[in-house]
Amino acid sequence: MSDGPRILIVEDDRSLSAMLDELFAEEGYAVTLAHDGQRALHLALTQDFDAIVLDRGLPLLEGLDVLTRWRRFGVGVPVLVLSALGNPADRVEGLDSGAEDYLSKPFDIDELLARVRALLRRHETTAATLPLCDGGVFTPSTRLVVRGSGETVALSERESTLLEVLARDRSQVFERATLLRLAFPVAEELGVVDTYVHYLRRKLGRGVVDTVRGIGYRLGAP
Incomplete structure (x- = not known):
């Protein structure tokens, strides 16, 4: 497994999650996948990650519900919401639920990678004592x-x-x-x-x- 940044990708579309897995792995990330909200909730509560990419339209638990529960339980990992719901009200709802960033589908791959890198840089600064x-x-x-x-x-x-x-x-x-x-x-x-x-x-x-x-x-x- 890569010793690079640990990223959790939460996406129920199997073809898209496989593409993201390959994309981030090629960039040196250690990737973990979750395809439903309950699995995502469990993983972030029991494992350490440096960043999370989170879809909204998930089975079992909706993405923002998962995010709200993470924050309530003290999970401070930076989260980028990646969703087909992209109007301003949807973005505001995602950010108000605790996300650090919000990117609409369809998305540009280079922009996604750049935004995740920015999340990691901000998190490193925030993590300082x-x-x-x-x-x-x-x-x-x-x-x-x-x-x-x-x-x-x-x-x-x-x-x-x-x-x-x-x-x-x-x-x-x-x-x-x-x-x-x-x-x-x-x-x-x-x-x-x-x-x-x-x-x-x-x-x-x-x-x-x-x-x-x-x-x-x-x-x-x-």
């Missing part, structure tokens, strides 16, 4: 914090997003409105920011986020 104030580290891709004491703390998706924004620019003081835009794009109330700062402090200690009076918040000083 970020230092925190108590000597701990935070891994955005898994939403886990390992504190200086060695304790591991799991964060919710929103907690993780907020902490990542703060930790990626640790010297920046963020206005609450900026944090609302960057971390909670579908929220409307500034109070959401304060609520999730409170949640982070409750889980990780008050020093994890500093309050800068009259301005907003920044990551706690080391």
Whole structure:
């Protein structure tokens, strides 16, 4: 088996899945195939992958249902939805369900390969650990914090997003409105920011986020 990036291809059309298998294998990927939603759900929950190409119209479980369940169970692998459903509303639905990218069928092979490479590059960046104030580290891709004491703390998706924004620019003081835009794009109330700062402090200690009076918040000083 190839020691290249591990990719799960979820496609019920056997001829198309065979073509994708050959295509990605030729590019050096280690390919695993699934032809229905239940198999896809099981594979991503029990094995490690670097990227997933996911069809929507699957037997047993619809593709976006599978994707929603993956995200609910903490599977952070980047997903490209590959679907015949290609109007703007379909793309928005796919992205809102947790996909990183969405490509309509019929598709250009070179574009598909380029998009998967872009997913892998972004995932490598996201997978990096970020230092925190108590000597701990935070891994955005898994939403886990390992504190200086060695304790591991799991964060919710929103907690993780907020902490990542703060930790990626640790010297920046963020206005609450900026944090609302960057971390909670579908929220409307500034109070959401304060609520999730409170949640982070409750889980990780008050020093994890500093309050800068009259301005907003920044990551706690080391």
